[in-house]
Structures are given as C-alpha cells and as structure tokens.
Amino acid sequence: MKGAIFVGFSAFIEEKYGLAVWVTALDQCELKSNGVYLSTEIYDDNEFETIITKLATLTGSSIESLQRDFGQYFFPQLMSIALKHIEKITNLFEFLIAVDNVIHIEVKKADHLAYTPTLFYDQPKSNVLIMRYVSKRKMCYFAEGLILGAAQHFNQSVSVSQTQCLCKGDDHCLIRLET
Ligand code: HEM
Structure with missing residues (x-):
C-alpha cells in the first residue's frame, strides 16, 4: 500500500488521539518498516491491518469506525490531486x-x-x-x-x-x- 496512506493515517491518529497513541501502537507492532513511511514508497498491506487492529484496542474504537473516520478525514487530500481529471463533475x-x-x-x-x-x-x-x-x-x-x-x-x-x-x-x- 502507498506510503501516502500510512502518512495520512498517522496524521489522522495524531490529530484525533494524540502522538503518544500512534507511537505506542507502532512500538507494540512488529513492523518490517519499523513504522517509518515515505509517501512515495509501497509498504506491505498487512502493516495497515496490524496497526489498525492495535489502535482499535488502544483507543476502544472499532476497526470499522477507525477506517471510516480516516476515509472522511483523508478525502480532501485525495480530491486535491484528482480535481484536474473531473473538472466538469x-x-x-x-x-x-x-x-x-x-x-x-x-x-x-x-x-x-x-x-x-x-x-x-x-x-x-x-x-x-x-x-x-x-x-x-x-x-x-x-x-x-x-x-x-x-x-x-x-x-x-x-x-x-x-x-x-x-x-x-x-x-x-x-x-x-x-x-
Ligand atoms: C469516494 C471516492 C473514492 C473511493 C470510494 C475510493 C476507494 C479507495 C479504496 C477503498 C482504496 C484502498 C485500497 C483498496 O481498498 O483496495 C483506495 C486507494 C487509493 N485511491 Fe481511491 N477512492 C476514492 C477516491 C480517490 C481519489 C479522489 C483519488 C485521487 C487520486 C484516489 C486515489 C487512490 C490512491 C492513490 C489509492 C492508494 C493506492 C495504493 O495504495 O497503491 N481515490 N481508493
């Protein structure tokens, strides 16, 4: 999965739950990337699943609502790169x-x-x-x-x-x- 998704997800978690929650989640997951993500690189899909499962435990939110809230938060960033393709919509x-x-x-x-x-x-x-x-x-x-x-x-x-x-x-x- 694109690093941009991980970078956006870390910003979302930091904004909503605080940096300490993000850092604790990374510390408690064994990640090939060590939790260091660059927007343009590609990372294992299962790292996202591992982190979000850990975050559900740490925050008391469900995986479903973490994914949904992140999608809503992230949409404007995706839209800003797509606008040129859909001007007339x-x-x-x-x-x-x-x-x-x-x-x-x-x-x-x-x-x-x-x-x-x-x-x-x-x-x-x-x-x-x-x-x-x-x-x-x-x-x-x-x-x-x-x-x-x-x-x-x-x-x-x-x-x-x-x-x-x-x-x-x-x-x-x-x-x-x-x-
Ligand atoms: C409501 C509109 C959209 C929906 C429902 C949607 C759906 C999704 C979903 C669910 C994923 C995660 C990968 C997967 O499930 O297999 C994804 C990935 C992605 N989408 Fe969209 N998308 C939308 C709009 C956009 C827009 C506006 C852009 C802007 C260019 C965009 C670019 C991307 C990119 C770059 C990825 C990641 C690809 C990767 O990791 O390799 N999407 N999209």
Missing part, C-alpha cells in the same frame, strides 16, 4: 462513477505499482447507487469514509449501508447509497 453519484472509470485509472497510469479496488455500479433509482467493492484489501469501511467525504465536498447528504461485506465472509461488498 458537479454531483456525488457522477463523481463516484468516475472514481473507477477515470480517477483510479489515472492513479495506476501515474504509478504502475499502485493497487486500487475494482468498483462496479448499479443505479436502480435516481437517488440510489449501489457500489460493488472488490479488493484484496478489505478496506470497504475506508471506502465508506471516502464516500462521506465526497458527499461533504458536493454538499449533499447521503446514507451509507452495506448489504454484503468481505469482512463478513462474502466475496465482495455491496455499498448502498441513498441521497
């Missing part, structure tokens, strides 16, 4: 459809080592969008947080729920959005 669903069709494609063109989830879309009604999330990483709650961040960006309210989830043994997640 004005609403949440149009934007979310562009994530798989445009944004993540551009991410992988710029960095061949980047790995992003595959997202499929179904829009049964104009105010409902169902996103199928497929990834080796099981970061669907991070995806939920990014979606909440995107809703804030477009000044729209959205309810988010999952009817199937990789974390519960299903082979993909179904993220249902209703505006």
Whole structure:
C-alpha cells in the first residue's frame, strides 16, 4: 500500500488521539518498516491491518469506525490531486462513477505499482447507487469514509449501508447509497 496512506493515517491518529497513541501502537507492532513511511514508497498491506487492529484496542474504537473516520478525514487530500481529471463533475453519484472509470485509472497510469479496488455500479433509482467493492484489501469501511467525504465536498447528504461485506465472509461488498 502507498506510503501516502500510512502518512495520512498517522496524521489522522495524531490529530484525533494524540502522538503518544500512534507511537505506542507502532512500538507494540512488529513492523518490517519499523513504522517509518515515505509517501512515495509501497509498504506491505498487512502493516495497515496490524496497526489498525492495535489502535482499535488502544483507543476502544472499532476497526470499522477507525477506517471510516480516516476515509472522511483523508478525502480532501485525495480530491486535491484528482480535481484536474473531473473538472466538469458537479454531483456525488457522477463523481463516484468516475472514481473507477477515470480517477483510479489515472492513479495506476501515474504509478504502475499502485493497487486500487475494482468498483462496479448499479443505479436502480435516481437517488440510489449501489457500489460493488472488490479488493484484496478489505478496506470497504475506508471506502465508506471516502464516500462521506465526497458527499461533504458536493454538499449533499447521503446514507451509507452495506448489504454484503468481505469482512463478513462474502466475496465482495455491496455499498448502498441513498441521497
Ligand atoms: C469516494 C471516492 C473514492 C473511493 C470510494 C475510493 C476507494 C479507495 C479504496 C477503498 C482504496 C484502498 C485500497 C483498496 O481498498 O483496495 C483506495 C486507494 C487509493 N485511491 Fe481511491 N477512492 C476514492 C477516491 C480517490 C481519489 C479522489 C483519488 C485521487 C487520486 C484516489 C486515489 C487512490 C490512491 C492513490 C489509492 C492508494 C493506492 C495504493 O495504495 O497503491 N481515490 N481508493
């Protein structure tokens, strides 16, 4: 996983829980990187899982809410690098459809080592969008947080729920959005 995600995650934890919590989590995990992350490097996916599991114990929050809150916190940083690809987009669903069709494609063109989830879309009604999330990483709650961040960006309210989830043994997640 890109170092930028780890760097953003450490900033989020430091801001919300304090530097001591981040340092304690790193001290208690055996990490190949020793917890030193550079934005442009790639690190083992399981380091993120190891750290977030430790942080859930240290903070008393669930892994789901840590991922979701981090996604919402991190969205503006991701959006700032994507704006040039989506200048004409004005609403949440149009934007979310562009994530798989445009944004993540551009991410992988710029960095061949980047790995992003595959997202499929179904829009049964104009105010409902169902996103199928497929990834080796099981970061669907991070995806939920990014979606909440995107809703804030477009000044729209959205309810988010999952009817199937990789974390519960299903082979993909179904993220249902209703505006
Ligand atoms: C609501 C919108 C978005 C959603 C739902 C989404 C979803 C995700 C998720 C869940 C991941 C974690 C990896 C995984 O699950 O396999 C990810 C990774 C990533 N996304 Fe997105 N994303 C969104 C917007 C963006 C934007 C605006 C950018 C800006 C360029 C972006 C760039 C990236 C990058 C660089 C990674 C890390 C790739 C790596 O570690 O190799 N995403 N995305």
